Amino acid sequence: MKTGLILGCGYVGRALASSRRSCGDHILAVTRNADTANELTSEGVEVFQGTLQDGEWHDWAREVDWVVNCVSSAGAGLAGYRLSYVDGNRSLIDWMEKSRFAGPAIYTSSVSVYPDSQGGWVGESNTRPHSERAEIMLEAEEIFLSGPPTVAKVVLRLGGIYGPGRSFLANRIREANGVMPGYGDYYLNLIRLEDIVSAVETVFKTSSCQQGVFNVVDDQPMLKSELVSGLASVMGLGRMTFDPSSVGHRSSRRLDGERPANRRISNKVFKESFDWSPRFPDGLSGMAQLVSS
Secondary structure (H helix, E strand, O other), X not given: OOEEEEEOOOHHHHHHHXXXXXXOOEEEEEEOOHHHHHHHHHOOOEEEEOOOOOOOOOOOOOOOOEEEEOOOXXXXXXHHHHHHHXXXXXXXXXXXXXXXXXXXXXXXXXHHHOOOOOOOEEOOOOOOOOOHHHHHHHHHHHHHHOOOOOOOEEEEEEOEEEEOOEOHHHHHHXXXXXXXXXXXXXXXXXXXXXXXXXXXXXXXXXOOOOOEEEEEOOOEOEEHHHHHHHHHHHOOXXXXXXXXXXXXXXXXXXXXXOOOOOOEEOOHHHHHHHXXXXXXXXXXHHHHHHHHO
C-alpha cells in the first residue's frame, strides 16, 4: 500500500482520492473547506484542514509516496491566483525539501496559459504571458519545476473540466431558449473528469516518469457552436444561435475580458510520452453520455 498526498480536494481532488483509495492507497488530503474535510474523513481519508500556502500541514504529512497539487484559486481575483498557485507551490517545494520527499509529484495547471492562435494548433512550447493571470500560472509552474532534482515533477495543463455533476454547458443550453450568450466561433479544449484521473494515474504507473509540462485535453477540440448544436440535438432541443451582445457567463469570455481565445490545443506529446488516450475523445461524446444516462 502506498500513501498519497492530495493538495486541494475539489472536483478533481475528490475524484482522484476515491480512485486511489479503491486501488488500495492510503490518502492524505489538505483542504481549506470544512464540509469537504468532514466528508473526506467519513470516507476514510486522513485530512488536514488548512491552506496549502500557510505551511501548517508540513509536519503532518510524513512518509508520502506521491503527491498531487490540484488546489483551486482562493479567490476570483489576481490576489487569489497568486496566493493559491505561486505561494502554494512555494510551500509545496519547501515541504519537499524539509521532508526529503523523493516520489513523483504532479501539479495540475491550466491551458489558459496559451494565447489566441486564430484557430491554429498549439503545443506545450507555445505559451506567452498574454494576461496577468497567465503570467501567474506560468510563474507557478516554474516554481513547481524548480523543486528538488530527486523528485520527478510533472505539470499537467488541463483543458476545460466537465463530468458527472458538472455539466455547465448542458444546463445553459436548457435555459437558453434557443439563444446562447456570447460567441460560438472559437474552439473549446476540454477534458472529462475521468480522463484527468486516468492521466494522473498513468503518470504514476510509468516506471521511468518523464519530467516536464504536458497538455491533458481530449483528442478533438470542437467549435463551441458545433458542440452546442450537437448537444442540443442529443437533448431533443431545436436550433441554437449565439448573441455576442449578451455575454451572460464568464466562460463565454476570456479572463481578460476580450473575445474568447481561439486555439486548438494538442495532447500529442502526453499521449506519446505516456502511452495514454482519453476515454472520451471529444466534448460531444463525453457530454452526450452525461445528458443521456
